[in-house]
Amino acid sequence: MLQMSTRKGSTDIHEFDGMFLGFHAHFKVTSVIGHVFSVDFPATYQDWKVTDPFDLFLAPIVKSESNPKFRYLTSCFPFFFCSFSLVLMYVSVSYGPCQTPTLGFCVQRYLQINTFKPEKFWTLRPYIIQDGYELQLEWERNKLFEFDVATMFQQLVMEDGILEVTEISEKQESKSRPPGLNTVNLLKTLLASGYHKPKSGTDAGDHPPITPMRSATEDMLGKDAWKLYQYVCQHFLGTVSPDCKYLRTSVGFLIAGESFHCTGQHVTVEGFTSIMPWLAVSERRLPRFTKGEKIESAKVELYEGKTMPPDYLSESELISLMEKNGVGTDASIPVHINNICERNYVQVHAGRKLVPTSLGITLIRGYQCIDPDLCLPDIRSFIEQQITLVAKGQMDHSRVVLHVLQQFKQKYSYFVKKIENMDELFEAQFSPLADSGRTLSKCGKCLRYMKYISMQPSRLYCGTCEEVYYLPQKGTIKLYKELSCPLDNFELLIFSMPGPEGKSFPLCPYCYNSPPFEGVDTLFGAVKTGASGQLGKGAGMPCFLCPHPTCRHSLIAQGVCACPECSGTLVLDPVSAPKWRLYCNMCNCLVFLPQGAHRISTTRERCPECDSTILEVDFNKKTTPLDNGATLHVGCILCDELLHSLVEMKHGKSFSKRMGSRGRGRGAGRGRGRGGGKRVDPKMSFRDF
Template sequence: MVAEKPSIALSIATVLSGGKLYTRKASTEVHEFDGMFLGSHAYIKVTSVVGHVFRLDFPPAYQDWNASNPLDLFQAPVHKAESNPKSISCAVLWGFSVPFWWWVNILPYRVFAAFLPLELVFLPFDLAFLLGKSVLVTSASSVSEQKKKIIFLIFVLCNEKTIVKLAYERYYGHWRKCWHLNQEARGCGHLVLWLDCDREGENICFEVIECTGFQVNDARRKVHRARFSSVTEKDILKAMGNLVEPNRNEALAVDARQEIDLKVGVAFTRFQTTYFQGKYGNLDSRFISYGPCQTPTLGFCVQRYLQITSFKPEKFWTLHPYLVQNGYELKLEWERQKLFDFDVATMFQKLVMQDGILEVIDISEKKESKVRPSGLNTVNLLKVASSALGYGPQMAMQLAERLYTQGFISYPRTESTAYPSSFDFRGTLSALANNPVWGDYVERLLAEGYAKPRSGTDAGDHPPITPMRSATEDMLGKDAWRLYSYVCQHFLGTVSPDCKYIRTKVKFSMGAEFFHCVGQHVTVQGFTYIMPWLAINEKKIPQFTKEEKIEVSKVELHEGNTVPPEYLSESELITLMEKNGIGTDASIPVHINNICERNYVQVQAGRKLAPTTLGITLIRGYQCIDPDLCLPDIRSFIEQQITLVAKGQADHSGVVQHVLQQFRQKYSYFVKQIENMDALFEAQFSPLSNSGRVLSKCGKCLRYMKYISMQPSRLYCSTCEDVYNLPQRGTLKLYKELTCPLDNFELLIFSMAGPEGKSFPLCPFCYNNPPFEGIDTLYGTTTTGSFGKLGKGAGMPCFLCPHPACRHSMIAQGVCACPECNGTLVLDPVSAPKWRLYCNMCNCLVSLPQGAHRIATTQEQCPECGSKIIEIDFNKKTTPLDDGATLHTGCILCDELLHSLIEVKHGKSFFKRLGGRGRGRGAGRGAFKGRGRGTGKGVDPKMSFRDF
């Protein structure tokens, strides 16, 4: 049995085993027990995934933004990749003298056996090397044809053990979760899928089926689908008694949506980002995204903004007579409401004041009712969470999912507001009867009889969201408790009587004009007792009799102005998205969160969404090129087509190809007309030539370049019209007007934030165009932008430069090997008086003697460990040397005095290690154990700078 989350798996196993189960650790926990299945004794295993096992992605050939045309993406192949590669850990499968083809043959599609040990790196295709005396690595190209595009096979012989490594093309990469499911499914005759009962859950069902090796129509190994709406004992047992088959059409509908969104979104996003990146100084161009759902969502916000900016207020006037009855002053409302002509309003005021007597012409009393709410669905929950609780849609769904997995509420993703006929209202109410907050009200409902809920909308997915068991604030925490409280109150409101009240309206006549007043008196509170924010506002008015005449006390002419609408609230936006078919109950929070995170809108007080200049300009650009790109109509059409796929009324591939063909044509037209959007950007953002501040000289034209601080930060030479990417999230300044010996560019010093942040010099040209071939991949460096797409940046700071003559290079400033990784400890050039070394690969810092006047590297190497000899000029007041001497040279690893004065720390890491090797291996005597910190590595100390 496979559930969607570990907590749900535990709940299912606990119920089915009666609490008698054995749990063992694995990729996710596996619960085992003896039980009954389909009327027979069975040994049952329950485990889980964590959401999707796979995600849709492009093959590696289409991953490089510079190597592929975005237009090609519409027809590019796609494959399933691991959904969360960061969670994958390396595991080694050992075998003893077993032919490697045995391992190949037992593996399911898309899975390989195991990872190599971390110290053995992947090798390129068709290469063979000797790694040590007893480790032979070979390449087998024939595997590609015979075993589903396997790129290469590494066969390792070591200590009479056989380690087999099968590396698939990224299309068939390794998924730890898939391997876990395949292992657990071996020997099982039935697979029961306990995934969420929506389209996404159905899609995950078939991912699990693929990983386990089961077949839907296999008579020997059967696949079953459990349909449930909560993880209570009753629902779990009911689902076990009514197992069905998984719905492939709903799974295909998700595949269709994923492929359309991926290809359309990535194609437009790559083109926009590449086109506008580096053109404007005050534009955050790191990632200018487009999405078939995201962009129409932004369009609603911009549409409201344009209504606000184009609004022209108008003055209006209205009459309000006042009368005094039984000591109570009453303000009357004018039947005409308001006039926009001051002279006409003044005329009516004079006519009324000349009469001066109000006559009661009609008194009407009417019994009215405010109906109780229907069942709670996801959209209404999100709207209330935003407008009343102040929770954004993303946060609200996270809280709701947590409450669901803990068994406090039913499944939170549903479009239905109608309860099924079999719903157990009495059982649900009984579960809340002991609640300290509303338990008394529940007991009263049970004793006096609860009302039958209103008929709502039955979408055929899940019942409305309801509480499943009682909870307190101490059990849930403040945020989850507030959401849980609302779910409980809403449910109780649906089974409570309607609110009933008497509405009294009194009409008056004076000077041929008519006025009125309204009073309201509640007779039955009904559901408003438990939902007081929806209560009727009672208003008492004096007693009047028909034809009674009353002298008016005063007649006021009030002046007012029409006001523009406010910015769109999250609640209003959710309503618009639902009405126009933008997204689903599950994806609406994601789309709203995306436009916020990408700086297209900002959330203001009251959860109002104010579009930014970038968001407004984007929508206006789409409108002037192709309004369909930001209108909800086209997305609504896509959702309709996908729904047809889910119902089996349309072909999956046909729908995908039809929609992609339409967007491909729109993309081609958009590219041709991009200058129209660029003109709008020019009007809103400053060109690079007019932005930034003068910082350093260009090595080509010897003119000063400008530093653009807006993310992504960069340098711009207006003479050469070149843009140079820079490290992000730190400060940058000129480095003593020193120049790079390779290209004559002035050097800069980049400093990361915080007391433990590194500082290092860099040449802007070398950083973007590494002069030494392979330097960027050799050290495993990555681009520095938040979204990993800033051109060649991060190719070679000075601490990676192997130039032998430059005083700022790693050759000159490198001291010794890092004790934590295969990197090199480099002297921080601007760390005085708190001198330190930092690793050019990881976050290791080494504190040097503090307060020294000067610390510098020398040309000499330690004869014992090969580390660079450093020279220290101590402060004469704090010198540790005898006779007050201040100058000392030595190796920080082998010199007893220096070794006692250093300390290993950890600061902020700049680069992420992707592979490759550092320069040098040595760690010296005892490595870095100064002041009790560090443990050192058992590596040959004679090899420190062998590869320089």
């Protein structure tokens, strides 16, 4: 017979001797209140002024009992995130493996709302009267987004006027009783009912399912506690009650070749819904119909609606997302939500809706522009999977620890190298520069206007997407005729360099900062800075370097011929009228075209002798060199004697620096993300393991 001793305390500890895997063992059994152990770095690593953050990834961690009075002798799995979280704190960036994805869910919903573009739609709603009931029928097409097409269908249905019953089906269905109540589901129910999280208290752990232990009255418990007790009792009785069963009836109709239907529901067994009426199936009785029966339509409405964006996340919805993605535990989920509220990343608005603040949005956007993995629950999920495998004996504990620490060290190294991207977002959002910027062009992602900040380095800032787009420096920027890039829908800009001989060229803000084609080895303004050799701010790909095959602003469309002084291409300056000219997209060569012409444009034709692009010139009537007062002339500036005699080559100003050899630009580049060969991921993504 086993002899057991019990030591009383905050939680009782029971001790006894027994056998474990064939060996004698001394057992200690207890329950857990919160975390058994806390972890930290040793005292020698606590001074941030003298500690290299990279050393922390190899530093030991000190485990101490959260409450020494418990005197636990169990072991605790190392806390992988300790190093990474504290190291990011060192660089003044708040990060937590559960906190950051929690905030990420709120920001993601915010962006969905702010980038949502509502659309009008139309749907047909025929009405019939049967046995004294007026029924609205549902259209199988649901909705249409073309008014003319919807009107055509309405006219066809109204002209027919007779609906035929084509199908009658009945199906027995059931609504399953709820599972046992745990703290997460209880918390979601309380928040959905308008209850607030407690401001303080002690976490007593979670032992699902939550069940009533004794009978009580409202006088014994008080008003709020009685409501909670009543819900727990109802939920418990619901879990041991039968499922709710109901009969679903569907009737199909046909008129003018269009299908409609109506649906009814009749409860046959209330089951658990008699105890939990808020989960009851709504009754909807249908009159009797006979297959083949023909019924005259009473009226046919054409309903106009508009698509609506989703609402901000409620606390209950956020808890569901966290639970689904494995972020936090039953006990810690409310803590993570409370943290993002207390740190002013999120504010709770009417209806318990969580609306991220500018600080929270900028923080998440900063992480996303450096390493999107940090905002996703994938990292936490990966670690939990590894811990589970260790618990099952399928993975070696020490190898998992070493592997994960290497991943986090690599991610931290990448983060530090790109930290200036975070600085740029915070500067654009919270510095006075953001207020002084003027509205200039539309963002292709959210279709909202971006602000142009002229102070060096000049840039565009989208307050909705929290994105910064650097522009060419030392020149003027204007909107280019409200034209848009065919790749990303960003509005095009025209950059003009100073002086009478300065270049002017169009650019897409997004393509300029993120060239969409591989193989573009020349960047405008590409001056390397610092020992790292990184490109200076403002270097990018204007349209005159873009190899897009069909865009009318690209090098393919506007390039005319090879530059006589380098391996670049002479490109038509689109806004140089009436002093039309070509400029080289690599060097400072300028070629002046016939002056005073009304219009000069490139064509799709190429010269059969030199392969240059054929130009179309519309001369001024008063100064035309053509016979009989003709004004329109088409030809090659190299091979056509008239045009060649009217061009003049001259040098102008240019800050372009060639970074490598390149042909005339007629070869097709490759799109974003299609690079050949295996690449090393500098961020060490957890997703592909």
